[in-house]
């Protein structure tokens with residue numbers, strides 16, 4: 001059987017080539033400098049930000065959703081006026097702001113971008129326009145006072161933030177979220193012990209909650225800065241000068257006061273640029289390999305668990321659809337349409353956050369449940385087709401022999417249906433393996449999430465992307481191979497179907 | 500053994516069986532003949548309640564059947580089906596099970612027969628239908644005639660008191676008909692009570708104790724073969740047998 005490993009290697013090579021090509025394309029040559037002159041000629045400066053950042057940074061004006069408002073919009077207005085141009089907002093995913101800036105999609109990035117040593121290595125950073133404090137939120141009544149008290153506990157934060165770096169250096173279990181609200185929801189639900197995020201987020205989304213308290217005293221301070229391309233030093237100088245002038249004539253204070261963000265920290269000397277985190281990974285080393293492997297185990301475990309749930313659910317629904325009375329068949333249809341017709345992500349959110357007040361599922365439980373319920377709807381349609389494809393004579397023969405409906409399902413109809421359904425089921429499982437990456441939204445770190453974390457930390461997507469592709473293939477390829485063999489063995493006893 | 504009283508059944512507005520009344524004694528072999536669409540299959544299917552009916556009453560092997568029996572009478576119906584075996588035109592073997600498993604499934608599952616006993620009995624039955632060495636085969640590995648013989652063995656495994664055959668040889672090539680009809684004949688001479696829908700005239704004349712001609716949802720003629728086949732009284736029977744004889748030539 002020497003050809004099998006070879007096909008596998010070939011498949012992996014194709015994957016590498018694809019990932020490699022994508023990496024090359026994204027690294028095409030940087031746009032030339034001289035942007036300041038060009039944008040003054042154009043009369044416009046474009047800035048990248050993510051409207052999902054929400055209050056107070058920028059959000060859609062409820063009175064006029066075509067307009068965006070926020071203190072960063074106000075700052076941009078002032079900045080553009082001082083540069084003698086107009087500002088134009090460009091919507092980008094927050095985690096892609098820096099790469100998109102480097103690629104030249106917009107002139108500057110401005111959206112709660114924290115000044116860190118890593119960023120400073122990669123792009124130019126303006127002078128700060130805001131000083132924030134990392135704020136630790138805990139449950140009311142909890143006795144934690146410092147990060148050190150939380151050793152070994154679950155602490156929530158957002159990926160790619162300064163808080164994430166701080167937590168990496170503390171001996172805590174880090175739980176990563178993708179939205180501002182969710183970490184505090186989970187703190188209230190008791191699924192994390194603390195949340196570390198900057199005071200802008202904490203004040204808006206956390207500290208005002210009934211069961212949450214924010215500890216006094218700043219865990220650390222940092223600054224928001226504007227990101228500018230490495231080869232645009234004259235633009236950085238111009239922006240710094242404009243910001244300086246805004247500080248001097250009090251315009252910045254007015255903007256921040258209007259957003260209720262002005263505090264004593266703004267007039268104190270700004271904190272120094274934090275040093276490079278000591279524990280931050282530098283290369284794809286043995287430790288990364290271990291992390292990737294355990295993420296692979298998570299992906300496989302989740303997918304297997306969800307599929308083991310989806311198969312019986314699907315069978316039940318299919319039997320209700322095909323053989324059930326109007327009530328059972330109607331209920332099954334409602335289930336199928338509901339779970340097939342709405343996004344899995346929404347279902348995961350409902351199960352994880354929506355049901356939390358009644359029952360707080362763990363992230364992995366919620367993930368298995370959500371994916372299982374969702375895939376159950378898809379499996380149901382597969383089995384329905386398979387059951388309908390079995391000749392009528394089969395159930396008649398079973399009935400004529402005295403088998404009860406349940407017995408004829410178990411011994412005659414379902415075994416035949418599963419044979420017919422095996423190819424589409426294999427297909428569904430492979431697609432489930434990949435869909436399982438959605439569960440990172442409820443803090444499960446599986447293979448794809450591990451890749452995005454590693455990509456951001458190592459500041460390169462090629463190796464993590466390759467590792468990710470190879471590991472997914474290592475899961476799905478043997479599986480389809482197994483299914484193929486099973487199919488061949490089962491087709492032994494299949495005669496042409498007759499009616 | 501079987502008693503049909505004023506049986507009627509309709510599909511929509513069309514009467515498929517109309518006021519059928521008949522008696523079958525233990526050990527009789529009834530050959531059922533008649534033109535297509537006459538209601539032969541429907542009558543047979545009513546006898547083991549694969550289909551319900553609209554009026555009348557049937558008594559089979561000590562069990563009384565009435566219109567509209569459902570899941571509440573499930574255990575009665577299950578008992579009925581262990582006493583009445585049925586063989587279909589299309590065999591309907593279970594393709595995912597071996598020959599032996601096809602035969603032992605119902606005894607094991609429905610009557611909770613111990614597996615070893617079920618297998619022993621199944622081997623005896625396979626010997627009886629001349630397939631003693633094919634227990635491990637799968638249905639698709641058998642010829643049509645062999646499959647139908649396995650189907651007969653499968654029905655017999657429930658040790659029924661009555662056997663129903665619905666055109667057991669119509670889906671077979673002529674060469675294979677004899678091997679199947681041979682098994683059916685053996686059963687008849689062995690004293691089994693049987694109703695056999697068939698177009699095989701030789702079976703009707705030589706083996707059957709009685710012949711029914713079914714047409715338009717009624718039993719148009721009912722009597723020993725010498726009377727019904729050789730001297731039919733009704734025009735329908737005369738025409739039917741005339742056609743059959745011409746076909747045989």
Ligand SMILES: Nc1ncnc2c1ncn2[C@@H]1O[C@H](COP(=O)(O)OP(=O)(O)OP(=O)(O)O)[C@@H](O)[C@H]1O
Pocket residue numbers: 510511515533534535536537538539540541542
């Ligand atoms: N499900 C059904 N719906 C409507 N009419 C039906 C249905 N099943 C049978 N029939 C009708 O009932 C009548 C009797 O059918 P049946 O199958 O009993 O005839 P048969 O004597 O067995 O014919 P053949 O020799 O062709 O098998 C036919 O006219 C048929 O069209």
Ligand SMILES: [Mg+2]
Pocket residue numbers: 539540541665
């Ligand atoms: Mg028929």
